Amino acid sequence: MERWDSSLIQRIFAGKEREKSEDRDNLLLLTSKRLYGEKIHYVLELIQNAEDEGSGTIRFIFSENSAIVTNDGRPFEEDDVQGICSVKPGRKKNKIGFFGIGFKSVFNITKMPQIISGIYNFTIENYIYPRPNSKLPGIVEKYYNKDKGAIFILPFSQGMPTSQELIDDFKLLDSKILLFLENLHKLEFHDNSKDVHWIIERRPGEGSEIILIDGRQEEEFSETIWRVFHKDVPVRDMTIVPEGKEGISETRITIAIPVDSTTREAVKQKGVVYCYLPTKKRTNLHFLLQADFLPTIGRENISAHPWNTWL
Numbered sequence: 373m374e375r376w377d378s379s380l381i382q383r384i385f386a387g388k389e390r391e392k393s394e395d396r397d398n399l400l401l402l403t404s405k406r407l408y409g410e411k412i413h414y415v416l417e418l419i420q421n422a423e424d425e426g427s428g429t430i431r432f433i434f435s436e437n438s439a440i441v442t443n444d445g446r447p448f449e450e451d452d453v454q455g456i457c458s459v460k461p462g463r464k465k466n467k468i469g470f471f472g473i474g475f476k477s478v479f480n481i482t483k484m485p486q487i488i489s490g491i492y493n494f495t496i497e498n499y500i501y502p503r504p505n506s507k508l509p510g511i512v513e514k515y516y517n518k519d520k521g522a523i524f525i526l527p528f529s530q531g532m533p534t535s536q537e538l539i540d541d542f543k544l545l546d547s548k549i550l551l552f553l554e555n556l557h558k559l560e561f562h563d564n565s566k567d568v569h570w571i572i573e574r575r576p577g578e579g580s581e582i583i584l585i586d587g588r589q590e591e592e593f594s595e596t597i598w599r600v601f602h603k604d605v606p607v608r609d610m611t612i613v614p615e616g617k618e619g620i621s622e623t624r625i626t627i628a629i630p631v632d633s634t635t636r637e638a639v640k641q642k643g644v645v646y647c648y649l650p651t652k653k654r655t656n657l658h659f660l661l662q663a664d665f666l667p668t669i670g671r672e673n674i675s676a677h678p679w680n681t682w683l
């Protein structure tokens with residue numbers, strides 16, 4: 373049995389108890405249900421976290437009783453534990469996510485997520501209250517490495533989406549989600565109850581080309597090729613730089629153009645703006661546009677901010 377550091381978890385819980393208020397708990401409930409109402413949103417948040425922590429592969433494993441998500445990025449440090457048990461919007465430099473806020477989306481599919489990473493093993497109750505845990509379920513033992521990665525165990529709860537509902541929802545995930553990420557290049561899906569497995573993968577092609585493999589599709593449609601171009605733009609007006617990005621001197625804008633005309637037409641009809649991950653803001657362009665936009669918290673749109681207007 374691994375020896376877990378529970379002292380930090382206990383200190384955080386004690387602090388939350390001292391600060392406890394009915395108003396805050398009600399606000400957390402509202403945040404989770406209203407801002408993150410879509411079941412699929414937890415997937416985007418965990419993908420975002422894996423990318424931020426330098427993970428190359430993320431794995432979603434569904435069974436009858438739980439969803440398990442693993443990545444092979446950097447293990448949790450004290451700040452990460454503090455962040456995931458909070459609603460503070462602060463973020464570390466060079467990260468795309470507000471994981472403390474965004475992680476609350478998992479409470480739309482579970483009442484008590486368990487997190488195992490590095491020397492930490494804990495569950496979270498009521499959005500922000502952590503409890504030490506000593507269990508390392510057998511199904512995740514082979515994925516645990518003290519020096520890298522994180523494991524998220526999301527047991528299904530009564531009155532929340534079933535395993536089959538979440539699996540059906542997962543099938544709608546945009547494969548282009550990997551196109552603009554730097555670290556994450558492979559997503560694995562495992563439905564253990566039906567022995568169904570597939571991957572979405574990004575591979576380098578020739579020159580500026582990127583190959584996307586989508587294992588959900590029929591063989592003839594499983595591969596698309598994109599030409600991807602970047603432009604680094606100097607930031608000269610510091611008054612429009614948003615909080616959290618202070619001190620940057622340039623920002624990158626990227627476009628991705630499908631090589632084949634059929635995919636280009638589909639992109640023109642359904643393409644959205646990307647700020648690393650997709651929003652729902654339509655562009656009506658025949659290529660995809662990615663930039664360091666500020667999204668709204670639920671990623672429905674990009675916010676009305678001078679930075680976004682300039683980009």
